[in-house]
Amino acid sequence: MPVARTDPARLVAFEVLRAVSDQDAYANLELSRLLRERGVSGRDAALATELVGGTLRLQGSYDDILDRLVKGTLQPPVRDALRLGTHQLLSMRVPTHAAVTTTVDLVKEQIGHKPSGLVNAVLRKVAAQDLESWLTDRPRPARTAHPAWVIDALAEALDRPAELDALLAADNERPAVVLVARPGLADVAELGGSALAASPYAVELEGGDPGAVPAVREGRAGVQDAGSQLVALVLARAALEGDDQRWLDVCAGPGGKAALLAAIAAERGAGVLANERQRHRAQLVAQGVRAARAGVLGVVTGDGTRPPWSPGTFDRVLVDAPCSGLGALRRRPESRWRRTAADVEELVPLQVALLDAALDAARPGGVVLYATCSPVVAETAGVVRTVLERRTDAVVEPALDLIGDLEDAESAHLPGALQLWPHRHRTDAMFLSLLRRR
Ligand SMILES: C[S@@+](CC[C@H](N)C(=O)[O-])C[C@H]1O[C@@H](n2cnc3c(N)ncnc32)[C@H](O)[C@@H]1O
Known part of the structure; x- marks a missing residue:
């Protein structure tokens, strides 16, 4: 040797x-x-x-x-x-x-x-x-380091064509390390770093190892993109009349949003049931929510399209659906070369079934948040529209008032829904649509 x-x-x-x-x-x-x-x-x-x-x-x-x-x-x-x-x-x-x-x-x-x-x-x-x-002068896929089909899908999703190159450039940047201070458990001030506009719990670290931050080691804080924090926040901030004790996270693994939801729920005397289809990912959820256990109803392994819970049970429901992940290309560096357009087509029926089941799980008057870390129209606005065409007991609610000062965040493809962008909001390109069960 x-x-x-x-x-x-x-x-x-x-x-x-x-x-x-x-x-x-x-x-x-x-x-x-x-x-x-x-x-x-x-x-x-x-x-x-x-x-x-x-x-x-x-x-x-x-x-x-x-x-x-x-x-x-x-x-x-x-x-x-x-x-x-x-x-x-x-x-x-x-x-x-x-x-x-x-x-x-x-x-x-x-x-x-x-x-x-x-x-x-x-x-x-x-x-x-x-x-x-x-x-210089190379075709866009070579110049921007994105496969042609990904560029097409992002261009279709983006409402301003002039921003396409800025979006593709943002995908090529090293993502900042962003932490979440889970409310009631940690304070943003103890995490160091600088605050971010997208979420009141977010702190951007200058560098260094997040695992060295005591609150992270103790599960009171975690590594989480500010856009993902906003998903939990929008669900928690939606107005609700009547009961507000039982919350459900249908696709919880590995558990970042469940942990934030559980912390918020604990402060309000509510609790989250976290469900995940894959057993090993459900185990990660169970570890992740330990510090917020006062806000946890349970962690279960199950198929969200064939759920064990009774219909009409929950006041707030999150479907953070499995998706192509084309909104988080900064963080998953190899995924743009591995994913194909066929993956999106395969995911859509599952996304529709999960949203449908989530609406069934919500009580009348309850809210469901459908979210993806992808802006691709077929798996975002397309899924919500398909579900709403089939059922008369749900409506999209405007979510813009629930997100504070973020500008230009309304979806161009579904009025009332939100679409975040890395080049505009310095978050992953999360899509969020709030629905209410009538
Ligand atoms: C986008 S990830 C969720 C991320 C998670 N909410 C978080 O913040 O950490 C989607 C999850 O859905 C799970 N999943 C896929 N199909 C499912 C199904 N039929 N029922 C429940 N979960 C499912 C995947 O295993 C994956 O963990």
Whole structure:
């Protein structure tokens, strides 16, 4: 075995990229696993995180450049190494010499001597221009690092075509670490960082490890995008006449919104029943709501389309539906390359069935919030419209008054519903539609 010369951050990043390419691994999960196993922390962990996230988000642009420089097919491990080197050269401030040498050494160690000459030569050519020059005049998918079908779906969802490039650029940025201070359990002031407009419980961290924040370790706070916090808030803020004790989260795993809802419910003497179809995700929910247990009615594993609960039982119901996730591309760096248009078509019938069942679960006068971390019209406004065409006992209620100062947040595809955008609101592109059971 050669003596490893590659630094731990680059080695971890390369292994994560290989697992994503070869085994369909989820980058975030694989990255945390390897960082933990190798004891990589602090600045090295931050470097590995940037290398993985940045390389994967911009993969389409880097491949466009590499394919112009290499004649013939690249072995997948060599391509991954070249992507990693290209990211350092074109998007990070790594000096050319360091980016090239570390990548060549990595290739020698992890793949073999043979391709190292090619990698050296290609990376020197990559370094000859900056990213902007490489991508000027390229077709939009290459220039913006988004598959063409994703661009089309986002363009259809966005009400202002002039903002499309700003949206695609926002998808390519490293997401800020945002924490939620769960009310009654933690205070925003104890989390450090700066407040965010989208949610009164949100704090954006400058950097560092959120796991080092005591309130996060104790489950009184958590990592949660401000748009996701708003989902729980809108449901909790909707006006209600009569009973307000029983709340339901139909698709609760892994539990971020259930934990916030439970904290709010506890303050009001209400409780949340958290349901999730997958057992291991239901276990994550149970762990996540521990600190807010005063606001938890229970955590159950079940299919929300064939629920065990009686109809008309709940005062407030959340359906945070399984979706394409095209509104959270910043956070799931590989997903844009893995998802297909067929996934959206497959999800729609399940989303319709879940919303239908959620309306059945609400009592007359009760509210249901349908949410997705996707702006795609078919799985947002399309789902709500389909359900409302079938039943006469539900109406969409305007939710704009429930979200404070956020501007330009009304959905262009369903009056009354909300559509957040990363480039406008600095949140994931969450869709929220509030419905009331008549
Ligand atoms: C978008 S995620 C929910 C995220 C969650 N609300 C949170 O804030 O952490 C959708 C969840 O729905 C679950 N799911 C999918 N089909 C379901 C079904 N038929 N019934 C209940 N849950 C389902 C998935 O396993 C997934 O955990």
